[in-house]
Amino acid sequence: MELLLDSIFNGIAIGSVLLVAALGLAIVFGLMGVINLAHGELMMLGAYTTYVTQLIFKLPILKPFYNWYVIISIFLAFIVSGVVGIILEKTIIRKLYGSPLETLLATWGVSLILQQFVRSVPLSYGSGLIISLLIGMVLPLFFPTKIKESIKFKYYKLASWSFATLIGILSAELISSLISKLGRASSRNVDVTAPAWMRGQIEILGNTFPKTRLMIIIITLISVIAIICFLNQSAWGIRIRAVTQNRQMCDCLGISTEKVDVITFGIGSGLAGVAGVAVSLLGSVGPNVGGNYIVGCFMVVVLGGVGNLLGTIFASFGIGIMTDLIGAGRLLNIWPNMPLSLSNTINFFATTSMARVMIFALIVIFLQFKPSGLFPQKGRMVES
């Protein structure tokens, strides 16, 4: 019994990383039908945001608040990945709705560019670029209605964009002069160190638990609750769900589907950024960090059934628990005197990579019986 509890704890720890990573994907893929292979790279941006925030909070002015930089970096990562995601939607993905395979290929191209961008552009200039994009996009929203409707609005927009560019360049120069580490481009992995209160172990029900894992579980929990509340309670959330169900009808009823698309994609990407913060707490951060998670995330979404968050939650914890059961060879402990051939098989799969093999194989087998996941969408379409 205790062993089972052990497994469940570890499984939840593994599954919560998967869940927070797959949550954004579930929204983008499930609600919009867009395959975003750049999701992993958006996670990477979130992880790098944590790193940059950490270095900024080491500056003498902000030193007193250093303990709380992780909390702030969650919001920053959401904004950074969200901004990049919105730009992605507005420039590329918008042209490709209805052709998911093309989207898949285009977003793969984006992911290559983002990876190389992180390698060959100094992080300070990257953050400057993000800052200017953010200001340039947000500033026009705050203009008074009179200006917005005037014929000269585009000149005002131009002015605000040039202002944003200026701010971006200045902040990039400021950051690289203050923190020389960020002023150089490097393809080496960087490390995020958790503040003192997050290091060490904690004891729950007789199990020792790293505090960072607990932090990740909390981050996951908050994101899940926030996203469920958003989708179910807020006006935009309800619009998003409505567009998912019937796009044409929403268009007819005066819901701006374009805006809904942008918001959905922005939120999905922002959640990828939050996942990036979680990932950065687990290991070192590099340009390829997202690639390790992306396929796992897709498996979670496919296993859970497209278009509902409940399935995503069940699937990620299920995969997490199974990974722990197989990868640590726990079945042997539960049933010590099993036949030799069976125990040999279990030992064969009791490594991290072989557990992955087993999990994917199990998922493929599972999909033989339930092709559209744990919680399929009900419908009578031929295509469904």
Place this chain on the structure above:
Amino acid sequence: MNTKNIKINGRLKFIFWVLLIAFVVAAPSLLPVFRLNLLGRYLSLAIVALGVDLIWGFTGLLSLGQGIFFTLGGYCVAMYLQLNSSSEFPNNIPEFFALYGVKDLPFFWAPFKSLFFTLFAAWLIPALVAAILGFLVFRNRIKGVYFSILTQASLLVFFNFFNGQQKLINGTNGLKTDVTQLFGQMVGSELIQRYFFWITVFLVITAWFFSKWLIKGRFGNILIGIRDDEPRVRFTGYNPVLFKTIIFSIAGALAGISGALYTVQSGIVSPQFMTVPFSIEMVIWVAVGGRGTLLGAILGAVFINYAKSLVSEALPASWMFIQGGLFILVVTTLPQGILGWLYSESPRNLLQRFGFIRKIKTYPSLEINKNGES
């Protein structure tokens, strides 16, 4: 098309073939050894691109797991070469087995001592694996994006498996072939490599004609039908599962041949061939060259890889930018690829816009919707 055009076309084709054959025969003496080897490798990649074009361009199945079959073919050939040049090692088995304390050859490697068996296994095994995988997936009507994701997941399964099995296949180090012997010659030697180049060219052309033959007849029509409207094909009384499985396993076989040729020319096969980016790159070649055009797949594979090696030599960091940009550009603006664009009306329109060709006063033909609907 009138008779005059056909005559000119025939003559052009004849000249094209003469030039091609002349180049292929002369290439080993014209090009430096290094470049020749690269060309041979890229030509062998053209075969896998043909397979991708068959399943994606004609049947509409975007597989991101062709690397599995590619690598399987590579391992078959590499193991044959290793087994046949390991007589001086203890137990007559390849050297790496001793490193992990393996005394006997694993049973499934035993048949690979024969050349005859290997030549068949290199494409039959990938084809079988593809058929099984494809059947399991298609039977449940998993298609579109889900198919892509599942193939990618299977790719990772195979990658992790091959990466972790030191005792069976030397794990992450892979199998080397360039220091092995074939007919008493080093495989890495210039002479053998030249023969491999010619074999590759021959097989590329054969595969091209085979694919052409395949899509020309009724079989090809059904494939295109599946791509454009699968339920309708089903309702007409055909079983799409069968056709999809067949074409997927043919693509797997082509990938196996391609992997075998690539392995002997690059000197090593390793699980690195099964990484996710490499399999997606295969799709890129077809997308850029022109999907649905077989020639486009071949040209795309060769030219993009050549461009890759040239750019990477000059500016190592910029290739990823160029590749990503090319990808986005092709998908958003040239969905039919470069060759597909050339075949369409667009180049004519472009020339007309700049005044190189006189505009036709009336419409050339009525807009008949070829698909018959919407």
